[in-house]
Amino acid sequence: MLADRPWRSQQHGLPPTGFSLVELMVALALSVLLIGAILQVYMVNKRTFLKQDQDSIARESGRFAIETMARDLRMAGLLGCGSFSLTGRTIPVRSYLNVTDFPYAIETGLRGFDATGTGLGSAVVLASVNPAPGGTWAPALPPALAGQVLPGSDVVVITGIESAGWRLVSPFTTGAQIFVETPNDIARGDILLVSDCNQAQVFQASAIGGGGANVTGAPAALTPGNATPIATRGPAGPFGDGSEVS
DSSP states (O other): OOOOOOHHHHHHOOOOOOOOHHHHHHHHHHHHHHHHHHHHHHHHHHHHHHHHHHHHHHHHHHHHHHHHHHHHHHHTTOBTBTSOOTTOOOOOEEEOBSOOSTTSOTTOOEEEEEETTOSTTOOOOOOSSOOOSSSSEESOOOGGGTTTSOTTOOEEEEOOOOSOOEEEEEEEEETTEEEEOSSOOOOTTOEEEEEOSSOEEEEEOOEEEGGGTEEEOOOOSOSSOBSSOOOSEETTEEOOTTOEEO
16 A cells, blocks of 8 residues: 655655745845945945035035136226226226215225234134124224124125126217117116226216116115216216216
């Protein structure tokens, strides 16, 4: 008589299949180690990427700041074609503004305010609050800068006009008006400078007419406003062909 045998063996001749508990635990442990290694590599790469990204942003911000400062420094004291010449000659500048000192004295292109205790070798900690005018700068900080700079920081103020300018056209000046080529982007309230390389005058545009062709400089409810209407002639004579407004 034949002995009883497992049905699968009788049918297929195959032993029972599957994984033991030990094999499953070993596989699970290896999977955990592999996933941990992958996560570690990912985290290292992520930290490296973030550090490089931050360094790139810092370099780009520094480059932008330097380029902006360099451009503004080149424009310091610019009075159109009437800027200081290579021979050191200066031109007469007449201002019609109600306020002719800081920050509207554009003929003074560069000003510096040295914060107390910021000399070479000094340890400086910048505060997070805005200062009151004067007191800790030499010379004293003007009231117009109050709330705009941090205590303990040196201040450089650059003043000038934009390089873009528009030619005056005939009849050039009449009464309190100047006549400017169009198109231009002069707007009411703009601080303008008219120059012909031999003289200059500064005023605030109080009205714009003729699609921008007629610009009036007269007293108006503006800041700082004009003290008097602008004159037809500049401080050294009339403005004519070749004059520009910026």
